[in-house]
Amino acid sequence: MGVKKVGYEPTWIDKLYIPAILKGMAITFSHLFKKRYTVQYPEEKWIPPAGHRGAIRLNRDEKGRVKCVGCEMCSTACPAKCITVVPGVAPWDDREKYPVRFEIDMLRCILCGMCEEACPEDAIELTVIYDFAGYSREDLIWDKERLLKNFDITVDGKYFERSKEETGL
Amino acid sequence: MPTIKIDGKELTVEDGVTILQAALENGIEIPHYCYHPALRVVGSCRLCLVEVDNSPKLLPACATRVTDGMEVRTQTEQVRDARRSILEFFLTNHPLDCPICDKAGECLLQDYTFKYGSAHSRFIEEKRVRPTKDLGGNILLYRNRCVMCTRCVRFFEEVVGEPYLVVEHRGYHSDISIFPGKELTHKMTGNIVEICPVGCLIDKDFLFHARVWNLTRTKSICPGCSAGCNIYLEHKDNRIYRIRSRKNMEVNTFWICDDGRYIYHRFEELDRITQPMRRLEGSEKLTKTTWQEAISMVHDRLALLKRAKKLDQVAVVGSAFASNEENYLLTRIFGDELGCKKFYVYAPSVEGEDETFRSGFTIRADKTPNRRGAELLLGKNSDFWGAIKKGEIKFLFFLGGNVLLELTDQQKELLKRLEFLVVQDVVFTEMARLANVVLPMGYFAESEGTYVNVDGRVQRFSAALVPPGDVKPGVQILLDLYRAFKPDLKMISAADVMNDLAANRSEFNGMSYFSLGDSGEKLR
Numbered sequence A: 001m002g003v004k005k006v007g008y009e010p011t012w013i014d015k016l017y018i019p020a021i022l023k024g025m026a027i028t029f030s031h032l033f034k035k036r037y038t039v040q041y042p043e044e045k046w047i048p049p050a051g052h053r054g055a056i057r058l059n060r061d062e063k064g065r066v067k068c069v070g071c072e073m074c075s076t077a078c079p080a081k082c083i084t085v086v087p088g089v090a091p092w093d094d095r096e097k098y099p100v101r102f103e104i105d106m107l108r109c110i111l112c113g114m115c116e117e118a119c120p121e122d123a124i125e126l127t128v129i130y131d132f133a134g135y136s137r138e139d140l141i142w143d144k145e146r147l148l149k150n151f152d153i154t155v156d157g158k159y160f161e162r163s164k165e166e167t168g169l
Numbered sequence B: 001m002p003t004i005k006i007d008g009k010e011l012t013v014e015d016g017v018t019i020l021q022a023a024l025e026n027g028i029e030i031p032h033y034c035y036h037p038a039l040r041v042v043g044s045c046r047l048c049l050v051e052v053d054n055s056p057k058l059l060p061a062c063a064t065r066v067t068d069g070m071e072v073r074t075q076t077e078q079v080r081d082a083r084r085s086i087l088e089f090f091l092t093n094h095p096l097d098c099p100i101c102d103k104a105g106e107c108l109l110q111d112y113t114f115k116y117g118s119a120h121s122r123f124i125e126e127k128r129v130r131p132t133k134d135l136g137g138n139i140l141l142y143r144n145r146c147v148m149c150t151r152c153v154r155f156f157e158e159v160v161g162e163p164y165l166v167v168e169h170r171g172y173h174s175d176i177s178i179f180p181g182k183e184l185t186h187k188m189t190g191n192i193v194e195i196c197p198v199g200c201l202i203d204k205d206f207l208f209h210a211r212v213w214n215l216t217r218t219k220s221i222c223p224g225c226s227a228g229c230n231i232y233l234e235h236k237d238n239r240i241y242r243i244r245s246r247k248n249m250e251v252n253t254f255w256i257c258d259d260g261r262y263i264y265h266r267f268e269e270l271d272r273i274t275q276p277m278r279r280l281e282g283s284e285k286l287t288k289t290t291w292q293e294a295i296s297m298v299h300d301r302l303a304l305l306k307r308a309k310k311l312d313q314v315a316v317v318g319s320a321f322a323s324n325e326e327n328y329l330l331t332r333i334f335g336d337e338l339g340c341k342k343f344y345v346y347a348p349s350v351e352g353e354d355e356t357f358r359s360g361f362t363i364r365a366d367k368t369p370n371r372r373g374a375e376l377l378l379g380k381n382s383d384f385w386g387a388i389k390k391g392e393i394k395f396l397f398f399l400g401g402n403v404l405l406e407l408t409d410q411q412k413e414l415l416k417r418l419e420f421l422v423v424q425d426v427v428f429t430e431m432a433r434l435a436n437v438v439l440p441m442g443y444f445a446e447s448e449g450t451y452v453n454v455d456g457r458v459q460r461f462s463a464a465l466v467p468p469g470d471v472k473p474g475v476q477i478l479l480d481l482y483r484a485f486k487p488d489l490k491m492i493s494a495a496d497v498m499n500d501l502a503a504n505r506s507e508f509n510g511m512s513y514f515s516l517g518d519s520g521e522k523l524r
């Protein structure tokens, strides 16, 4: 069986290694003068592009009440089965049904946006919020109040200007 | 028997049936609203139009009888077109209410629109809006959603025999209305919510409680009276949300009464016994114990009596509220194993009269689900009080199941004369409070077994819920007790007990838990 030698045979210049080192350093130095991508998180915040799918909010209607009508379309569509809706008779004259309880287990949520897609009332939406964390599992099971608060802190597009105290996240 | 062809499929059908009946019978779907197998044909919704032979016009399948050699087509362009148009008409004034409509998920307007309708609405005009009406009782009428099939109107006229609802006005202005001065408090009312093909009639008891696709259906038998209506328990997260009728042409046909429909509330927020209890010698109070301890207390006491040859002091009370399996196990343990002779049946006396409606549907005055079964297995003697009074009984095993059980003061005094009282029951009845050993059992939705209804039909019910705490289904408790006497016992489930019962009692000969199926079998 004959053996055919293929591949690269270094020349004597290559064997010096100096040109290759210089070439590498040139690339490194050239980056000193290019645009910087590193963000000094958390002092500095990365602003996600439009359409980013971050943490969930529950929208408010024009009277400031939860817009959700408790239809459970979102929890039905949710592939992670992390939404719990307990519907009930609304306490208002102009609306019939509302969510008595609305909970999302953010530990299980995969931020897929199916809930937003399924909602017939535009009541649930994904936001720019990506920086949410908690000290316990309970911290990340968000109730109706927390989800409505997410609306309040993101609706004007100024989420990243708000302080930690203000966002509670 | 005429032979017809539907969509090229050759079928031999009964004489005199309609095309719709023939199709449904053979698993061919023809959409329909106004037709209901239990109601007179009115042919008003026009959704069931089909092409027949060479007839130039489409014919309503629900109102056209089959003739020999007839050829029916249900899928031609002309038929589809007609359906699409009719559905479009239904939707002109129909609100987009599905998100807050309890019918969504089992709504025939949703289903048919999805299957046969158009995905787009051409209707840009303002929709007619009619306020929702409270018809009294548990019923709300969401008038915007009505498709004017008049099933509800005909139900009261033909099944109940007492008109409550009526169609007011004609044509576009048609409106379902209730006769002045009436309220929908009739005991058969809940059925109209089931037969309404859309979400027009809504039950306040279920209003906004759950979406139907999240509910699990378990086949059961209503324990409300001796009629033994077939029901579905619809549950989620170990809680029953509603009860619906289950078709059984031999028993309840399509209906159940409202006593049964809402019976699950009777078992909510009860003073449940959640753990086995025992009374220490001479103590006033019951204390919690383990199953092992409780069962061996009963076993040891009986063994003691047996050694002392005092088994004639032992009496066993079965229950018309308990399943055949539970009652039968009593005869196995106390009769066959120990040789006791005193068997009684706890069954409150029947008050009032049966209520029969026009269609023949009857609500029984006997409010126990299994009097027939219990009496068949244990005999008709129910006077254990008399026997206690005469001092003939010192040890009593009482199988309960009636969560509404109340005792008179005299009866309580009598119980105190007993030396040992074992009570197997669901709640802390006055009886349980006086017991030496309390064995907590599940109620009907937490157990499985069979009942015999008033006509002698043996019917099976299944467990929908997991019982709270340490509670066990009655059959399991009695099997444990049986095993204490007979360690090599083979039976482990209600099915085993039923099969044993069928082998040993002539009335049940040839039946098996499996063969009973969904619709039950008559006693031999």
Ligand code: SF4
Residues within 6 Å of the ligand: A056, A074, A077, A078, A079, A080, A081, A082, A083, A104, A108, A109, A110, A111, A112, A113, A114, A115, A116
């Ligand atoms: S984003 Fe996806 S996983 Fe998260 S709640 Fe919505 S549907 Fe569920």
Ligand code: SF4
Residues within 6 Å of the ligand: A067, A068, A069, A070, A071, A072, A073, A074, A075, A085, A118, A119, A120, A121, A122, A123, A124, B099
């Ligand atoms: S789909 Fe929308 S309206 Fe329906 S329960 Fe979810 S958030 Fe509420």
Ligand code: SF4
Residues within 6 Å of the ligand: B094, B095, B096, B097, B098, B099, B101, B102, B103, B104, B105, B107, B108, B109, B110, B145, B198, B199, B200
């Ligand atoms: S009746 Fe049917 S189509 Fe109409 S709102 Fe209710 S679910 Fe939707």
Ligand code: SF4
Residues within 6 Å of the ligand: B145, B146, B147, B148, B149, B150, B151, B152, B153, B176, B195, B196, B197, B198, B200, B201
């Ligand atoms: S209320 Fe329901 S059952 Fe009665 S006519 Fe209207 S759609 Fe038919």
Ligand code: FES
Residues within 6 Å of the ligand: B031, B032, B033, B034, B035, B042, B043, B044, B045, B046, B047, B048, B049, B060, B061, B062, B063
């Ligand atoms: S079902 Fe035939 S017309 Fe309504």
